[in-house]
Amino acid sequence: MDIVVIGGGMAGTRLAQQLAPCDAVRVTVIGEESHAPYNRVLLAEVLAGRYGPELIALPGGGAVPGPPRRAVRLDRARRRVVCDDGHETAYDRLVLATGSNPVLPPLRGLFTVESGELPTGVHAFRTMDDCLALAAAAGPGTRAVVVGGGLLGVSAAQALAARGSQVVLAQQAEHLMERHLDAAAARLLHQHLESQGVEVHTACRVRGIRTQPDDGTAGRRVRAVELADGYRLEADLVVLACGVRPRVGLALAAGLTVDRGIVVDDRLRTGDPAVFAIGDCAQHDGVVHGLAGAARDQADVLARVLAAEAAGAPADEPPRYDGTRALTRLTLHGGRAAPGAGPRGPFDLAAFGDPVPAAGDDVLQLADATRGAYRKVVVRGDRLVGGILLGDLAAVGAVARTWEGDEALPAAPLIHLLTNDGGL
Numbered sequence: 001m002d003i004v005v006i007g008g009g010m011a012g013t014r015l016a017q018q019l020a021p022c023d024a025v026r027v028t029v030i031g032e033e034s035h036a037p038y039n040r041v042l043l044a045e046v047l048a049g050r051y052g053p054e055l056i057a058l059p060g061g062g063a064v065p066g067p068p069r070r071a072v073r074l075d076r077a078r079r080r081v082v083c084d085d086g087h088e089t090a091y092d093r094l095v096l097a098t099g100s101n102p103v104l105p106p107l108r109g110l111f112t113v114e115s116g117e118l119p120t121g122v123h124a125f126r127t128m129d130d131c132l133a134l135a136a137a138a139g140p141g142t143r144a145v146v147v148g149g150g151l152l153g154v155s156a157a158q159a160l161a162a163r164g165s166q167v168v169l170a171q172q173a174e175h176l177m178e179r180h181l182d183a184a185a186a187r188l189l190h191q192h193l194e195s196q197g198v199e200v201h202t203a204c205r206v207r208g209i210r211t212q213p214d215d216g217t218a219g220r221r222v223r224a225v226e227l228a229d230g231y232r233l234e235a236d237l238v239v240l241a242c243g244v245r246p247r248v249g250l251a252l253a254a255g256l257t258v259d260r261g262i263v264v265d266d267r268l269r270t271g272d273p274a275v276f277a278i279g280d281c282a283q284h285d286g287v288v289h290g291l292a293g294a295a296r297d298q299a300d301v302l303a304r305v306l307a308a309e310a311a312g313a314p315a316d317e318p319p320r321y322d323g324t325r326a327l328t329r330l331t332l333h334g335g336r337a338a339p340g341a342g343p344r345g346p347f348d349l350a351a352f353g354d355p356v357p358a359a360g361d362d363v364l365q366l367a368d369a370t371r372g373a374y375r376k377v378v379v380r381g382d383r384l385v386g387g388i389l390l391g392d393l394a395a396v397g398a399v400a401r402t403w404e405g406d407e408a409l410p411a412a413p414l415i416h417l418l419t420n421d422g423g424l
Contacts, residue, residue, distance in 0.1 A: 003092065010040055042056040044158070047159040050162075093275075093306060103240075103243040144160045160237075244280065244290065264283065289324055350389040
């Protein structure tokens with residue numbers, strides 16, 4: 001069976017790895033990037049200079065190698081993928097692992113009139129090329145503005161600060177990482193970033209980008225970020241970390257069902273029985289997870305589905321994907337402390353589920369302002385439904401196992417979940 005995977009990111013690479021032992025399949029991965037597959041979660045570590053690009057590379061898994069190509073059309077009738085260079089690849093089964101694109105906000109002056117491209121100095125932060133371009137441009141004294149205070153924006157801001165840049169983080173929401181943290185946890189994260197020299201502004205809306213002619217080129221270079229109140233932040237670099245959007249263009253043009261993502265069933269199959277989707281582009285049971293853990297789990301389930309099909313195994317009890325229960329993890333290193341601030345160790349964060357309790361839920365909360373620690377879980381009946389663990393955590397231990405396994409809580413007092421007795 002010939003399996004073609006469009007997308008050489010974490011989901012597509014994981015699938016190729018899992019199918020490698022199966023002699024009945026031949027996997028071809030079509031990817032756009034010239035770099036070897038890499039762990040996108042660790043790009044901030046490369047930007048900070050703590051890892052080289054080679055250290056976050058992923059094993060290829062035995063897929064047929066090929067030059068960088070961009071798939072531009074799916075011919076479902078002939079079961080072929082057509083690429084931008086005219087090359088066509090035939091398939092028996094096709095897997096869309098096209099990932100997501102960074103959201104570029106509608107800012108005044110964001111695109112140059114002459115070329116329709118981003119001005120020099122303005123970067124998304126999604127690919128290895130983005131990361132390496134930022135690393136080359138950042139350094140001591142470089143003025144950097146990060147637009148967006150979610151997980152990616154916080155990671156980028158701290159990494160740029162570690163390189164010695166003067167960093168301002170502009171977040172439109174009332175607090176940092178509003179999708180994952182409550183206000184109390186966000187305050188501790190805010191304080192940590194400021195201790196590393198990052199200037200943080202929340203409830204701050206960016207209106208536009210100011211540019212000037214770029215010496216020696218026909219383009220333009222960023223010189224400032226303009227806020228909604230008219231204030232300008234001088235900038236040599238601007239990082240756009242405003243979220244991502246699933247890449248669904250190929251699927252949409254091919255007539256597959258698309259909502260926010262490519263709609264798939266419990267076997268990750270689209271409406272076409274020969275076409276599947278996994279990772280950031282896939283929507284299962286109404287949810288686009290957009291998490292590395294979900295991409296891994298989907299790839300593992302799909303590998304079993306495809307291996308069984310290739311072997312002609314009976315489909316009485318086919319493998320099924322029933323969602324992902326994973327923690328969002330972030331580690332911010334000590335980096336460069338602000339003048340007068342004492343040394344700081346790693347700052348760990350783990351968040352899961354919904355940390356906002358509903359009526360009737362129990363909430364357990366421990367806070368230690370001196371140590372910069374904050375721990376909160378929301379309990380409904382005998383199940384965890386959400387939580388935040390923040391500070392210098394040795395591990396997330398018992399809470400992670402209980403959440404990811406959807407296990408009933410122990411009969412012991414629940415406070416043990418938030419103390420060292422619970423594995424934390």
